[in-house]
Amino acid sequence: MALFARRRRDALKNVHAERDSFLRRAGVAVLFCIAGVVLLIVRLADLQIVEHEHYQTRADENRMRVTPVAPVRGLIYDRNGTLLAQNQPAFVLEVTPEQVGNRTAMDELLAKLQHVITLTDTDITRFKDRVRKSPRYRGVPLRSNLTMEEVARYEIDRHQFPGVEINAGLTRNYPFGATASHLVGYVGGISEEELKQANESQFLGLTQIGKNGVEKSQEDLLRGEPGAKIIEANAYGRPLRELDYRRGYPGRNLYLSIDTKVQTVAEQAMGNFQGSVVALDPRNGEIIAMVSKPGFDPQLFVGGIDTASYQTLLNDPTRPLFNRSLQGLYPPGSTVKPAMALAGLEYGVVTPEHSEYCKGEMTLPGSSRKYRCWKRTGHGAVNMLEGVKRSCDIYFYNLATLLGIDRMHEAMTGFGLGHATGVDLPLEKDGLYPSREWKRRARKENWYPGETLNTGIGQGYVLATPMQLAQMVARIAMRGGGYKPHVLHATEDPITRKITEIVPEALPKIDLKDNGTWDVVIAAMEAVTQEQGGTAYAVGRNAPYRIAAKTGSAQVAGLRQDETRPQKQEEMPLRLRDHALFIAFAPAEAPRIAVAVMAEHGGHGASIAAPIARQVMDQYLLGYVLYNNEKAEVPSSRVTPALVPGLPVPPELQQMLQQTAPAAATPPAAVPATPAQQEDDDDR
Amino acid sequence: MIADVLQPMRGRRPNKPEPGLADWLESWHIDIWLLMLLLAVAGIGIFIQYSASGHSIDGVISQAQRVALGLVVMAVIAQAPPDLYRTVAPWLYAFTILLLVATLLLGDAAKGATRWLDFGVVRFQPSEFMKLAMPTTVAAFLHTRRLPPTLLTIAATLLLILVPAALIARQPDLGTALLIVAAGGFALFLGGLQWRWMIGALAVLGAAAPILWEHLKDYQRQRILTLLDPESDPLGAGYHITQSMIAIGSGGTFGKGWLNGTQAKLEFLPEAHTDFIFAVYSEELGFIGVLLLLTLYLAIVGRCLWIAVRAQDTFQRLLAGSLAMTFFIYVFINMGMVIGLLPVVGVPLPLVSYGGTSAVSLLACFGMLMSVHTHRKLLAN
Structure with a gap:
């Protein structure tokens, strides 16, 4: 049955007319289709042909990740x-x-x-x-x-x-x-x-x-x-x-450039002292060892240190993260004396023979303030050699007065104090060597004559890093020459294996009017370790090579005028004890190593710092540690390496033994330890 | 002049050659030309399906099975004479309306829209039935009326069209609703709808556009806005269309080659094996491939229109013409949205996009076209 019935008025449809009408409409439909297809094709051609490269790039950007x-x-x-x-x-x-x-x-x-x-x-x-x-x-x-x-x-x-x-x-x-x-x-x-x-x-x-x-x-x-x-x-x-x-x-x-064996020896020699050891090769400025005690375990930092460990390191009162060699600023104390002596001779204010009388203390004209020598009883008449050898403060007070702060500043800055050495390591400090200009700027005060005296023995405002001290002694060793300290010896291309050596950077030479001046001061530094009465005689006398050195004991706590120093550092609380310093180079006649040792609150440079430097020099020059760190009680069997059981004599040492002065080769029995020596150890 | 060219031939050709495959098929009411063209497109579809679905052989088999099922349905439908469909059309229409109402009330939700009806054994979208019912019913209705249609006839036809369209749009499935309206509308147009009404309707539509806009869902509005400037929101609504344009544009003239498209394989292109499969096709086969596919589609539309022109009565003409044009609209809307000419509405690319109900209902339509073409009465001139 049909749901849609044809109504009467629709019954007479004109079939032909309807068909013709349809054909016309179908024609329109065809045109519609063609128009639609053309539209599609135009758009597609635009995308695929005209804009193809743009979309190709975008498709690649979609899928490619670098x-x-x-x-x-x-x-x-x-x-x-x-x-x-x-x-x-x-x-x-x-x-x-x-x-x-x-x-x-x-x-x-x-x-x-x-x-x-x-x-x-x-x-x-x-x-x-x-x-x-x-x-x-x-x-x-x-x-x-x-x-x-x-x-x-x-x-x-x-x-x-x-x-x-x-x-x-x-x-x-x-x-x-x-x-x-x-x-x-x-x-x-x-x-x-x-x-x-x-x-x-x-x-x-x-x-x-x-x-x-x-x-x-x-x-x-x-x-x-x-x-x-x-x-x-x-x-x-x-x-x-x-x-x-x-x-x-x-x-x-x-x-x-560092030698791990020397580094290890230096660290062991420091024992429990906080401080620093810097050893340079004066001939090229290479760092042989650089110790800052205490150290830390670098492995903790790899991949991110956890907060607890980091806090522990930061809050440690011994400051293990602090690099004392480059960041530690210490009064250099008596270690400035050789450079002072050089300045005095160069400026002609003294001759090697010039002598001062040390009665333990002195005053400046027109002032009642007393300037004391570390040796209360006084050194008596002291010339330059004795002044350096026995570290007489009175001699250097007078020398400083003769030089004046301006010339001192010029000379000591020339040796590298007061400005960073430029070593190829981060965080180095400048230190400070005072001048009139500096005091006016920093303290808004004039320079007082008394300050010149303190500055003359490396106290007062003077602050230096162990690296600067090592550079200073290296420059003396090189008679004014020397190189910028650096630790990078060579670099290697990991694929071609080609090694590129680092060319040391020469420092501007310190030219003296008379080259003999160097000999005078270096001889005085040798006397420190080689002659009786030298502050470091105990350390130097048995060495199979000649050491030129200077001890230092830098005062940490200032003394009031009415205060007297306790005679024994050991009796003082640790934080008040002097810093122990020692600078040296060896062999004196052909320097191959320059060392600066700084032991915080070590007390005496001679008894604490010098033995550390000696062990470092032993290890570097001899290949093993000859020195036995027991004051004045060196057993004879330890003097010449040939007598050490089981240890062969390194050829290097044999050669050195022949080269060094007869004194070094003399059996130690001939040089008995005397009470006087013990006292002389108590140097500043 | 077109009428002259398309002058339908009556009866057998005078110089009939030896009976061949075509004649044999025709004796089974199958039009060989249409069959070949449909097979060609479906074949392309299956190949590109393999690429678009990420080399899924299961997807290909399932698609092939659906096409095969669709071909069987087509052959079965082709056996019945068009008069039967004319008689059945109103009942089918009424039944489908019932199903649509049922869907709205009890349907399964998938992707936020209620389109599916689950009968336990079969699960399908009743709206697909309407794709057959609509042109058949409108053609059958207009067949009983004097043409060009009177105002009353037009009003009745519009009612026939808009009721199911509204039901489907409520699901909401704007794409299918559009196709249903197109199917009924083309029947009315081919039936001789006066131009003045069409122009008037367009004017009214234009005036009503702001009101329609108010009634659109947010995502539908977004799609239209996105069309105007897809790059404005490359990660949101514009993502589909942007990625699709990148796929097509990067294909270039000759394409990247089958299975070499990167946009679909690397999952940049969404809906790659369904609505956006044309982008995959264009990327892999390029402009040349696109021209080939368009030619095939145009040939199908042309053949269908040819069948319509040769049809013997108004019902057959309107049915065949409407189906032909709906098929074209299918293709046009899908391609238009994939290349960024039209807003994104869920219209698959016929016979190529993955989807069972769509392929079967589409081939069923072709079954009716073949029925029209092959059941000829001897008419007195």
């Missing part, structure tokens, strides 16, 4: 090729949340993993935090630095842990730990500030940056150039395959 490939950081060696900083494979356990499943499955997995590896609550909290922040298909580190045992235990049961993977990466490692920690430095996480300062493209893929020491100062050499992988990734960022690879370049390997 993944940086971090360069391998350069290694750090000492001068003998001993590794000081290396890259060690470290095992990191990663979990891919997507493969684990939901939260319950994740909790179960973590519980199971705890039977196999150690997981602290911190590990788990940090992990869960990271899981929330990263895409689910990406592996999230759960623990790093797995031990081999943990890796082995995991491997046995690995089928139980879907979505868990152990990956090997490289982490910085410092095999010597705290040894040379201030010098080598350490790497740590890049801070945003550091990234802002640097060219970001150089840090692509890197998470660590040198934070201190050589790691910081040579960051640009060590870092290398990042490479890149071009990865095809899908819309969710999941990498699918590698399309292209751009090679980076690993960082350069560095050879430092």
Whole structure:
């Protein structure tokens, strides 16, 4: 039956007319279709032909991801090729949340993993935090630095842990730990500030940056150039395959000038003292050893130090992070005397024969203020040689008065005091050598004549870093020559193995009118260790090489006029005891090492600092430590190395024994320890 | 002149060659030309489906099964004479209206729209039925009226069109509603709807546009705004269209080659194997491939119009013409939205997009066209 019935008035349809009408309308429909298709084709041609390149680029941008490939950081060696900083494979356990499943499955997995590896609550909290922040298909580190045992235990049961993977990466490692920690430095996480300062493209893929020491100062050499992988990734960022690879370049390997054996000896010799040892090769300015005690474990900083350990280090009253060699500012005390003597001779205010009478104290004309010699009883008549050898303060008070602060400033600044040495290490301090101009500027006061006296014996306003003292003695050793201190000896291209040596930078030569002046002062410095009555005779007399040196005991706490010093430093509280200083170079006739030792509150330079320097020089010049640090009780068997059982005589030493003066070769029995010597040790 | 060219031929050709495959098929009421063209497009669809679905052989098999089912339905429908459909049309129409109401009340929600009706065994979209019912019913209705239609006839026809369209739009499924309106509208147009009414209707529509705009859902409005400037919101509403244009544009003249498209494979292109499959096709086969596909579609439309022109009565003409034009509108809307000419409405690319009900209902329509073409009465001139 038909629902639509034809009504009567519609019954008479004009069939032909309807068909013709339809054909016309069909024609219109065809035109409509053609118009539509033309519209489509025009648009498609625009997209696919005219704008093709634009869309091709955009399609590539969609799918291509540039993944940086971090360069391998350069290694750090000492001068003998001993590794000081290396890259060690470290095992990191990663979990891919997507493969684990939901939260319950994740909790179960973590519980199971705890039977196999150690997981602290911190590990788990940090992990869960990271899981929330990263895409689910990406592996999230759960623990790093797995031990081999943990890796082995995991491997046995690995089928139980879907979505868990152990990956090997490289982490910085410092095999010597705290040894040379201030010098080598350490790497740590890049801070945003550091990234802002640097060219970001150089840090692509890197998470660590040198934070201190050589790691910081040579960051640009060590870092290398990042490479890149071009990865095809899908819309969710999941990498699918590698399309292209751009090679980076690993960082350069560095050879430092330091000698790890000397460094170790210096650190051991320092014992429990806080302070610094700096040893330079005066012939080229290379740093042989640079110790700052106490040290710290640089490994703590790698991969980010935890807050607790960092706070402990920061709050430690001994300030282990403080690099005393470059940042420590100390009064140099008597160690300035050789340079003072040189200035006095050069400016012609004294002759070597000029003598002063020391009665233990002196006053300036028109003032009642007493300027004391460290030796209460006085030295009697003292010429230049005796003044240096016995460290007579009265002699140098007078010398200072004769020179005046202006000439002193000129001379001592010439030796490098008061401005940073420019060593290739970070955070170096300038120190201070006062002048009239400085006092007016900094203190808004005029210079007082009495201050010249204090300045003349390295007290008062004078502040120097151990590095500056080492440079000063090295320059004396080189008779005014010398080089800028530096620790970088050579760099090596890790691929071509080509080694580039660092050319030492010569310092402007200190030219004296008469070269004989050097001989006079160096002879006086030799007398310190070689002659009876020399403040460091106990340390120098048995050495198989000649040492030119100067002791120093820098006063930490000022004395009031009515106060008398306790005779014995040992009786004072530690924080009030003098700093013990010692500067030296050896062999005196052909210097190969210059040392500055600074032991905070060590008391006496001669008894505390000098033996440390001696051991350093022994190790460097002889290859082992000959000196036995027991004052004046050196057993005869230890004098000549040939008599030490089981120790062969190094050829170097044999040669040296022949070269050195007969005094050094003389058996020590001929030089008995006397009470006078003991007293003379009590030097300032 | 067109009328002369398209002058329907009556009876068998005078010089009949040996009976071949075409004749054999025609004896089974299958039009070989239409069948070949449909198979060609469906074949292309299956190939590109494999690429668009991320090399899923399961998807391809399932699509092939649906096309096969659709072809069977087409063949079955072709067997019945058009007069039957004319008679049945109103009942089918009424039944479908009932189903649509039922869908609105008890349907399954998928992707935020209630389009599906679940009968336990079969789960389908009743709106697909309307794609057949609408042109058939309007053609059958107009067949009984004097043409060009009177105002009353026009009003009745519009009612026939708008009731189901409104029901479908409420689901909401704007794409299908548009196609239903197009199907009924083309029947009315081909039936001789006076131009003045059409122009008048357009004017009214233009005037009512702001009111319509108010009634659109937020996402629908967003789609229209996005069309004007897809880059303004590249991660939100504009993402689909931007990625689609990137896919098509990056294909260039010759395309990246089958299976080499990156936009779909790497999942940048959303709905790659359904509504946006044309973007995948264009990316992999380029402008040349696009021209080929357009030619095939145009040939199908042309063949259908040819069938309409040769049809024997008003019902058949209007039915065939309406189906032909609806098919074209299908293609045009899908391609238009994929290339950024039209707002994004859920219209699949016929026979190529993945989707069962769509392929089956579409082929059912072609079944009716073949029925029109092959059931010929001997008429007195």
